[in-house]
Amino acid sequence: MEPGKSQAPSPHILIFPLPIQGPVNAMLKLAELCATAGLKVTFLNSEYNHSRLVRFANIPSRFDKYPGFEFRTISDGLPGDHSRSGNRFMEIFEAMNIRTKPLLKDMLVEMIPPVDCIIGDGILEFVLDVANELGIPIINCRTIGACFLWSNYSIPDMIEAGELPIKGSEDMDRPITAVPGMEKFLRCRDLPSFCRASNMSDSTLLRYGTVTRKSFTASGVILNTFEELEGPILSQIRSKCPNVYTIGPLNEHFKTRMSLENGVSSQSSNYFWEVDRSCMSWLDRQPNQSVVYVSFGSIAVMSDEQIMEFWHGLVNSKRRFLWVVRPDSVAGKGFQGEDTPKELVEGTKDRGYIVGWAAQEEVLSHRAVGGFLTHSGWNSTMESIVAGVPMLCWPYFADQQLNSRFVGEVWKLGIDMKDVCDRKVVEKMVNDLMVERKDEFVKSAAAMASLAKDCVSVGGPSYCNFDRLIEDIKTISL
């Protein structure tokens, strides 16, 4: 520090994720990394989620060690008893556009000290608008894959090329050629679920297209991915948005920097539900790589029929399984009623373990876990890649249909079981993953896991991109 020159105060950044488990989990890790890099961080939660994080994630006390780190809350515009999951999930966008936007503007105008830079979830268009209206620099963050981001950017091109709309179930295997970089393997059924809309004026479809193109006008875009995984698609994105910071896998990047910072590697667990840790001691009693871990994320809601097909398939596969069934994830009369077929109860007693919520990152890195039956949410996909665990993918909605295609067809890290929910298929594919094709998947998963770890190790591309991000924030905050 030059003598007599005063230390520039730490830039004050506001971080605002889409208020759901996946993005909040990823962007709270990013917030803690920014705090360790000396930035003053304000993390903006929805009132609905903040109360859950206070109950289940030791917030805010876990962040007291960071000078100036504070949590603020804001309404997401939905009533307290709104499920915010399943087919009602999308209602959050309209509610936030109408009610959260003015609240955010008022909050930023009154904030002391003022915010020097916003890191906003790029799917929240109103955050970019408010930042531009107030003249505050903004960097967008997307906690989804580059593949999904680029497919969204290409929606207007697919419509113009007449490749959308999709004309019913017989049209689902038609190739899509209007997404550069995906011509060789993309089919209608692999497109994000909202592309299955029949009319092209569908607001969700058009919004994802326009919002994505607009999000590229921010000072930069932060992505929870890494060059080795999505290099070809990232170069497509960089042709439209030059300043991309790939800093993923965030969960592994977080562990690397925390172990450098504190000498111990730690995980940051930002759960919205109470974690049932009893499954860890159950895992300790299972042979290596013998368990299929089953979880469909924080939003998916399944019908009784779907739950039964998976349950029969898992039990009939004769594999051990650890299954997360979120309290609010079964639409019908619920789970494990007294009329549950005897063979399911017996089969589960012998080889299964069911919990309401698990410490997923710890479960995936447990020696007993040999496969992950997943909905292909991006955070789960990245966490499985880092842990080197092959995946059996059953996408539910949004980006998951595309993520599962990349897992199965491009990265060869597992099997894509989209659009099928049949106990015979579940049984066969679980055994393909865990027995018949185990060696090929374990080999490719191990190779990608080490590339992922290299990317976030000191001097790795994701590690350097994060350092560049911090320097750029310091520069634009001056």
Ligand SMILES: O=c1ccn([C@@H]2O[C@H](COP(=O)(O)OP(=O)(O)O[C@H]3OC[C@@H](O)[C@H](O)[C@H]3O)[C@@H](O)[C@H]2O)c(=O)[nH]1
């Ligand atoms: O039992 C569990 C299950 C899940 N989790 C955590 O919850 C998070 C789930 O995030 P995912 O991205 O996988 O899936 P979600 O469905 O919750 O996310 C949502 O936002 C990100 C998008 O990619 C997903 O498609 C979208 O659905 C993961 O970080 C996972 O580790 C637990 O901690 N415990």
